[in-house]
Amino acid sequence: MNSSELNQQIIFVTGKGGVGKSTVAAAIAWSHAQAGQKTLLVELGYQSFYQDYFHLEKVSYKPTSLKPGLDVALWSGPECLREYALHLIKVETLYRLFFENQVSRSLINVAPALSELAILGKVTSHLRKVGPEMTYDCIVVDAFSTGHMLALLRAPLGMAEAIHFGPMGDQTRAIFEILKDSAKTSFFVVSLPEELPVIESLELSKGIHETTGSNPVLLLNKFLPIPGVLIKTQLESSFANFISATQERQNSALKKLSQPNVPVKKLPFILTSKSWEIVDTLAKEFIHA
Numbered sequence: 001m002n003s004s005e006l007n008q009q010i011i012f013v014t015g016k017g018g019v020g021k022s023t024v025a026a027a028i029a030w031s032h033a034q035a036g037q038k039t040l041l042v043e044l045g046y047q048s049f050y051q052d053y054f055h056l057e058k059v060s061y062k063p064t065s066l067k068p069g070l071d072v073a074l075w076s077g078p079e080c081l082r083e084y085a086l087h088l089i090k091v092e093t094l095y096r097l098f099f100e101n102q103v104s105r106s107l108i109n110v111a112p113a114l115s116e117l118a119i120l121g122k123v124t125s126h127l128r129k130v131g132p133e134m135t136y137d138c139i140v141v142d143a144f145s146t147g148h149m150l151a152l153l154r155a156p157l158g159m160a161e162a163i164h165f166g167p168m169g170d171q172t173r174a175i176f177e178i179l180k181d182s183a184k185t186s187f188f189v190v191s192l193p194e195e196l197p198v199i200e201s202l203e204l205s206k207g208i209h210e211t212t213g214s215n216p217v218l219l220l221n222k223f224l225p226i227p228g229v230l231i232k233t234q235l236e237s238s239f240a241n242f243i244s245a246t247q248e249r250q251n252s253a254l255k256k257l258s259q260p261n262v263p264v265k266k267l268p269f270i271l272t273s274k275s276w277e278i279v280d281t282l283a284k285e286f287i288h289a
Ligand SMILES: Nc1ncnc2c1ncn2[C@@H]1O[C@H](COP(=O)(O)OP(=O)(O)OP(=O)(O)O)[C@@H](O)[C@H]1O
Pocket: 016, 017, 018, 019, 020, 021, 022, 023, 024, 145, 221, 222, 223, 267, 268, 269, 270, 271, 272, 275, 278, 282
C-alpha cells in the first residue's frame, strides 16, 4: 500500500427522514467522481434505495458500477461484522461456530453497538489498513437519519470505554481517531429550508460536533430561488400565495441560520421527476463549490 492510498476521504450525509439524504449523497459522490476521484457511494441497511432509484440490476455488499468512476454498495451491520470476524478468525468454519450459533447471534442482537461499530470499522478499514483493500479516493456514506446517526457515531466511544485492552479496544480507538480527523472525515446534514426542520438539523449538527469535533455543513435542500422581481400582481392569486408562503418559510429558516460557525449551502429544487437528472444537476453545485 503506498502513501497516496491513505488520502482516502470519508463523507457522511445525514439528516431527518425524507429530506433528500440519498439524493444529495449520490450528488456529492458523483461530483467527486467527475473530479477524477474513484468514488464509492455506500448506503447503510438491508434494502437498497439506489437499486430502484437508478434502475440498477442489483446493489449489494460488493460494489457495483453506477457511472464511470462511481461505484455503489449496500452495507448492513451483520455483513460488515461477518467480514471483519472472518478477517480476524480467517477460518470460515470457526467463524460459523462462533457467529452463527444461537447464543452469539442473540448477543449481536442485544448489542446493536457492535453492528454499528462493524459498519464504521468497514468505512474506515482502508485508512486503518485492516481487512480487504478498498482503493477508493472517496467514500460517501448515505448514512442513517438523526437519532440513529448519533448512535452510530457514539458506538466507538461507548465500546472504547467498555473495552480497554486487546485488538478490539485498539481498533475501536483507531476508528474514532479517523472520525475525529477533519482532514479525513466530513459531515453534511441535509435539511428542508423551513424553520422547524432547520432547528432539528442544528441539534443534529451539535450532536455530531459534540461527538467528533466536526462542524457539519448544513444543506438546505429543495430551496426555491424566488426572484425579487416576481411581484404578486404578475401572478395568479393561488400561485402568488404559494410563492409568498414559500418565501416566508425559507426566510425564517435562513434567520435561524444567521449564526456564525454554521456553514450553510442552498441546494435548489430540481423540477423534474427523473432521478439521475436531479442527481446530475445537484452534483454541479458541489463541483463549483
Ligand atoms: N433538490 C431536489 N430537487 C428535487 N427533488 C429532490 C431533491 N432532493 C431530493 N429530491 C427528491 O425527494 C425524494 C426524497 O429524497 P431521498 O429519497 O433522497 O430522501 P431521504 O432523506 O434519503 O429519504 P429517507 O429518509 O427515506 O432515506 C426523492 O424522490 C428525490 O428524488
